[in-house]
Amino acid sequence: MLQHGFELLAGKLLMLLRASLALGYISVSWRHTRVVFIPKPRKSLTQAKSLRTISLTSFILKILEKLIDRHIGGGVLVEKPLHQNQDAYRARMYTETALFQVVKRLEKCLEHKEPPENVGSRRPVAGGSSSCLGAGSYTLPLWVAA
Numbered sequence: 001m002l003q004h005g006f007e008l009l010a011g012k013l014l015m016l017l018r019a020s021l022a023l024g025y026i027s028v029s030w031r032h033t034r035v036v037f038i039p040k041p042r043k044s045l046t047q048a049k050s051l052r053t054i055s056l057t058s059f060i061l062k063i064l065e066k067l068i069d070r071h072i073g074g075g076v077l078v079e080k081p082l083h084q085n086q087d088a089y090r091a092r093m094y095t096e097t098a099l100f101q102v103v104k105r106l107e108k109c110l111e112h113k114e115p116p117e118n119v120g121s122r123r124p125v126a127g128g129s130s131s132c133l134g135a136g137s138y139t140l141p142l143w144v145a146a
Contacts, residue, residue, distance in 0.1 A: 017064050030061040 020026060034056040043050035082090065085101070109115070 013060070013063070016060070017067065020064065021068075025072075026061065030058040030064075032058045 036054045036056060037051040038054060039045055040050050040052060045051070057071075082088070
C-alpha cells in the first residue's frame with residue numbers, strides 16, 4: 001500500500017513527524033516493541049546466547065530515527081563537531097575504544113595512587129589532580145543538537 005500511495009501519505013506523515021519532534025512526544029503505539037528470539041544455527045536452545053534477538057518496532061518510529069540520524073550526521077555535526085573523546089558518529093570508534101580509554105585512565109590513577117573519582121569527567125573535582133581528568137564524557141549525540 002505504501003509503495004503505491006506514498007505521494008498521498010507523504011504530506012500527512014511529514015506533518016505527524018514534525019509535530020512529534022516539536023512536542024517532544026513519541027506516541028505510545030510507536031514505542032511498542034515486540035522482541036522475537038531466533039535460534040542460531042547448530043546451537044543448543046538451553047542457553048540464552050544461542051538465540052538472536054530482533055526488535056520489531058513501528059515503521060513510523062524507524063523513519064523518524066533515520067531522519068534524526070541523517071540530520072545529526074549531515075548537518076549538526078558539520079556545524080558543531082563532537083568532542084575528541086566522543087565515539088558516536090565517528091569512523092573506527094567503538095564502545096570497546098571508550099572502555100579501553102577509561103580502563104587506561106583508571107590504571108594510571110591506581111599506579112600513581114590517586115583517587116579515580118575524576119575519570120570520565122571534564123570538570124575538575126576539588127583536590128583532584130590533572131592526571132585522572134579528561135577522559136571525556138560519552139554522551140548521546142542528540143545532546144549536540146540542543
